[in-house]
Amino acid sequence: MLPIQNSDALLSSLMDAAVDAVIIINGKGLILYFSDAACSLFDYRKEQVLGSNVSILMPAYHASRHDDYIEDYKQTGEAKIIGIGREVEGRRQDGSLFPMRLSVGEARSEGQRYFIGICHDLTEQRALEQSVELARSVNEAILDAAADAIISIDGRGRVLAFNQSAERIFGYHKDEVLGKNVSMLMPDIHAERHDQYLRDYQQGGESHIIGVGRDLLAVKKGGKLFPIYINVGEVKGQKSPIYVAVCHDLTELQQLLKNLSHAEARYQNVVEHQRELVCRLDRDLRFTFINIPMRSSFCNGGEGLGMSLLEYVSPDQRKTLRVLLVQLIEQGGGEVAITVNMQPQRTRHCWVDWTFSLVMDQELTEVQGLGLDVTEQQRAKQHAQFLSRFDQLTGLLNRHGCRQEFEQLCSQYEQVALMFFDTNRFRWLDERFGTDVGDLLQMEVAYRIKSMRIPALVAARSGPDDFVLCFPLSENQHALELAHQVIGRLEAPYRLAGEELNISVNLGIALWDRREPVDFSTQVRNAGSAMHQARQRQSRVALYDSGVQKKLRRAMELELGIKRALSQDLFEIYLQPKYRLDTEELDGFEALLRWQDPQLGRVAPDEFIHLAEQAGLGKALDRWVIEKVASLLKSWPGAHKEGRIAVNITSQHLADPGLVEHILDCLTRYQVPRGALELEITEGMAMDASAEVLSNIAKLKKLDIKLALDDFGTGYSSLSYLDDLDLDYLKIDKRFIDALDGKTSHNLVEAIIRMAKALDMTVIAEGVESKKQLQTLRELGCDKVQGYVFSKPLPIREARRLLKGA
Numbered sequence: 001m002l003p004i005q006n007s008d009a010l011l012s013s014l015m016d017a018a019v020d021a022v023i024i025i026n027g028k029g030l031i032l033y034f035s036d037a038a039c040s041l042f043d044y045r046k047e048q049v050l051g052s053n054v055s056i057l058m059p060a061y062h063a064s065r066h067d068d069y070i071e072d073y074k075q076t077g078e079a080k081i082i083g084i085g086r087e088v089e090g091r092r093q094d095g096s097l098f099p100m101r102l103s104v105g106e107a108r109s110e111g112q113r114y115f116i117g118i119c120h121d122l123t124e125q126r127a128l129e130q131s132v133e134l135a136r137s138v139n140e141a142i143l144d145a146a147a148d149a150i151i152s153i154d155g156r157g158r159v160l161a162f163n164q165s166a167e168r169i170f171g172y173h174k175d176e177v178l179g180k181n182v183s184m185l186m187p188d189i190h191a192e193r194h195d196q197y198l199r200d201y202q203q204g205g206e207s208h209i210i211g212v213g214r215d216l217l218a219v220k221k222g223g224k225l226f227p228i229y230i231n232v233g234e235v236k237g238q239k240s241p242i243y244v245a246v247c248h249d250l251t252e253l254q255q256l257l258k259n260l261s262h263a264e265a266r267y268q269n270v271v272e273h274q275r276e277l278v279c280r281l282d283r284d285l286r287f288t289f290i291n292i293p294m295r296s297s298f299c300n301g302g303e304g305l306g307m308s309l310l311e312y313v314s315p316d317q318r319k320t321l322r323v324l325l326v327q328l329i330e331q332g333g334g335e336v337a338i339t340v341n342m343q344p345q346r347t348r349h350c351w352v353d354w355t356f357s358l359v360m361d362q363e364l365t366e367v368q369g370l371g372l373d374v375t376e377q378q379r380a381k382q383h384a385q386f387l388s389r390f391d392q393l394t395g396l397l398n399r400h401g402c403r404q405e406f407e408q409l410c411s412q413y414e415q416v417a418l419m420f421f422d423t424n425r426f427r428w429l430d431e432r433f434g435t436d437v438g439d440l441l442q443m444e445v446a447y448r449i450k451s452m453r454i455p456a457l458v459a460a461r462s463g464p465d466d467f468v469l470c471f472p473l474s475e476n477q478h479a480l481e482l483a484h485q486v487i488g489r490l491e492a493p494y495r496l497a498g499e500e501l502n503i504s505v506n507l508g509i510a511l512w513d514r515r516e517p518v519d520f521s522t523q524v525r526n527a528g529s530a531m532h533q534a535r536q537r538q539s540r541v542a543l544y545d546s547g548v549q550k551k552l553r554r555a556m557e558l559e560l561g562i563k564r565a566l567s568q569d570l571f572e573i574y575l576q577p578k579y580r581l582d583t584e585e586l587d588g589f590e591a592l593l594r595w596q597d598p599q600l601g602r603v604a605p606d607e608f609i610h611l612a613e614q615a616g617l618g619k620a621l622d623r624w625v626i627e628k629v630a631s632l633l634k635s636w637p638g639a640h641k642e643g644r645i646a647v648n649i650t651s652q653h654l655a656d657p658g659l660v661e662h663i664l665d666c667l668t669r670y671q672v673p674r675g676a677l678e679l680e681i682t683e684g685m686a687m688d689a690s691a692e693v694l695s696n697i698a699k700l701k702k703l704d705i706k707l708a709l710d711d712f713g714t715g716y717s718s719l720s721y722l723d724d725l726d727l728d729y730l731k732i733d734k735r736f737i738d739a740l741d742g743k744t745s746h747n748l749v750e751a752i753i754r755m756a757k758a759l760d761m762t763v764i765a766e767g768v769e770s771k772k773q774l775q776t777l778r779e780l781g782c783d784k785v786q787g788y789v790f791s792k793p794l795p796i797r798e799a800r801r802l803l804k805g806a
Helices: 009-017 036-042 066-076 123-145 164-170 188-202 251-273 292-298 315-331 375-389 399-412 426-433 435-450 476-490 520-536 546-568 605-614 618-633 659-669 683-688 691-702 720-724 734-738 743-758 771-780 796-804
Strands: 021-026 031-034 086-091 097-109 112-121 149-154 159-162 214-219 225-235 242-249 277-281 287-290 335-342 350-361 364-373 415-423 458-461 466-472 494-496 499-501 505-513 541-543 571-580 586-597 601-603 645-648 677-682 706-712 729-732 762-766 784-786
Touching: 009 036, 021 036, 036 086, 036 112, 097 123, 123 164, 149 164, 164 242, 225 251, 277 292, 287 292, 315 335, 315 350, 315 364, 350 375, 375 399, 399 415, 399 458, 399 466, 399 520, 415 476, 415 520, 426 435, 435 458, 435 466, 435 476, 435 494, 476 505, 476 541, 505 520, 520 541, 546 586, 546 605, 546 618, 571 618, 571 796, 586 605, 586 618, 586 796, 601 605, 605 618, 618 645, 618 659, 618 677, 659 691, 677 683, 677 729, 683 706, 691 706, 729 743, 734 743, 734 762, 743 762, 743 771
Parallel strands: 505 541, 586 645, 645 677, 677 706, 706 729, 729 762, 762 784
Antiparallel strands: 021 031, 021 112, 086 097, 097 112, 149 159, 149 242, 214 225, 225 242, 277 287, 277 364, 335 350, 350 364, 415 466, 415 505, 458 466, 494 499, 571 586, 571 784, 586 601
16 A cells, blocks of 8 residues: 555645645655646546556656666665656656656655655746846846947946947947946036935935936047937836936037037128028018128118018019019918019119018917029020010011011001012122121111101011012002012112212012912912012013913922932933044034933933023033043044044033033043043133133143034124133034024124134034025035934934944
8 A cells, every 4th residue: 555545644645735746656666646636746546556656757858868867866875866856858748848846755664765856836936037038138128129328337336227229329238338427428526426416316405407408518438528318217116216217319419509609600601791692581571681692783782681672573473473472471371473574773673583482480480581583584585585586676567477477567557568678789788898888788778668658567677688568458559569669769879978879679568368368478478479570571670470380389499409429320411422524423422411301301411401501400410420520521433533522511611610620530540531521611601701611611622622602692692702712613503503494594694614623623513404595514524423314312322333334
């Protein structure tokens, strides 16, 4: 029987009543007694454990070795747990482990050993310890995370805690401070008296700092003083008082305040002396502050405080400005931007670009104004607006302004006349007397126009010497009468540069009525077309004719087409054969230009060559032909004999200084034989006989280039110039050949041939179409002919075949 069963029942009851678990095992480790507290702690019933090895209550790593512990103890007497209390882990029935404190004692009875274990559950204690540790860790984290220094001391002033911010602020590591008197962080004047302050307070004295925030000086490691703001609190309920101080470093704040003070002074100085206008207004729009530029500009050097801003504003803007500023105040915010015409005292008006905003300072509400003097910009803007509609020289409308006024007239009247004219001798006068006199002439023309009494007249200068007049009318005759009045007024002599000057005027008129769309550009173009028509007819005035406009449009299309043909090689060269009259053998060619345009179709040479000369494209056309002919002559059979090719030079090109250089470049690049290229010039060019022309002729002769005078006998009666020019050929114009049957033409042709022979020139007749003409020319002594009687102009391929068969 178990010893506990033979014991007094009272002892059993006492063990069951114990708070801690009581377990008795025998020397083999079998459980003999298991108290009620043990049942609760290990979650077993007594019948489940009695007689079982106590190792079922242990973790596996102890259970497997438990019996060996007991045997070792019985044999050696060396105790590892018996008689020694220690913390171990217990194992509940569900396998969960828990901490407990185990105390084991030994008892002997009737020769048997018994071991009594008392198990104290440490679960709650451990949880409490963990909570305390967590609280301590959180407290340390809070202290270290604080931006301010946190220091705690005991009742004797010794430092108990010193957070990371304290280390940063004071420059000490906490190990250098903990346990030492906090006075080491104070200047001498406070350090000497600190402990006495602390004792006086603890004995019921007055608090000098505890519970009272103060600004103080502290000492960094190294002795440097710096400002702090300190709050000290007392931890009560302790046997010994503990005081906690929170110290905020004021170094940056004080520096910031110094900088702010300096900035305020600087700002005040800047505001007072900057060029921009600065002011503040009260609710009645009276000045409460004015900077120096504002006082100087608007108050004649005086203060101006208390005066109303509106007193300095142009009367026509005062109401608008007052409404805007009152609205700004009533809304309690926002911004007003406005350009105001200001009236400074005793000075001229000026324009100020103001920006007003509301400024609230505590209970004071003011309007702040920032102003920029934009007088010059405003004048420039007005000037720009003037220039956008008016001509700066004459004060008349420009083309843009005239367009607007013309459209206004068309909206008010049934019929409007538009006149376009220019001054024919303006460019000559400009070159003769200079641009200053030219400008004076234009100004005088404008003055005469403006002084004419024409109702609702709109006058404009649309170009250097072009003018446009617009006015309403009721009859076409009225427009013609006014046109003659304008011409008469403008052609009256001008007294300029000490001389009496005269100009001539051609004027075109275009009429608009309400049935037509309002198109200013079209009307100007039509009137310009009529002006050119008047000039061609040598009349002063012409009404617009749509036929003339068609001719002008055709001319524009041809000009664009010529430029396109030059850039895209759309021209084609044909060759007109020349023949000797005595042998009727081939003796060279004349290069003729042909043009088949993809848009315009076939264009006659007489039309496009004449237009090219008028449009300034004659030189480019000549150079294109010379380039192509030089390229052809490079491989042309008989190039220096019967294969010679003559190229026509357009009007005025012979005087071009670059002509000979271009020809020489082409001859060199294509290795053209000497004498293979000839040139034909018109009688008009020969009549020029300028120094440039004579120089170019001499240079061309040195290159073995023969020259022919083309279309002889057209337009000029004087023949004396021939003696001055070193020409090789004289070509009789086709018009004389066509009339060769007539006595007059016969005699003229005979005279021309005789004259050419006298000058040692070879005579070539153009446009010979019949055998009879051929025979007559042979009888008159003509040397060569070209025309349909022998051959029409040929494409290059056919001309090459003709040359090879010659």
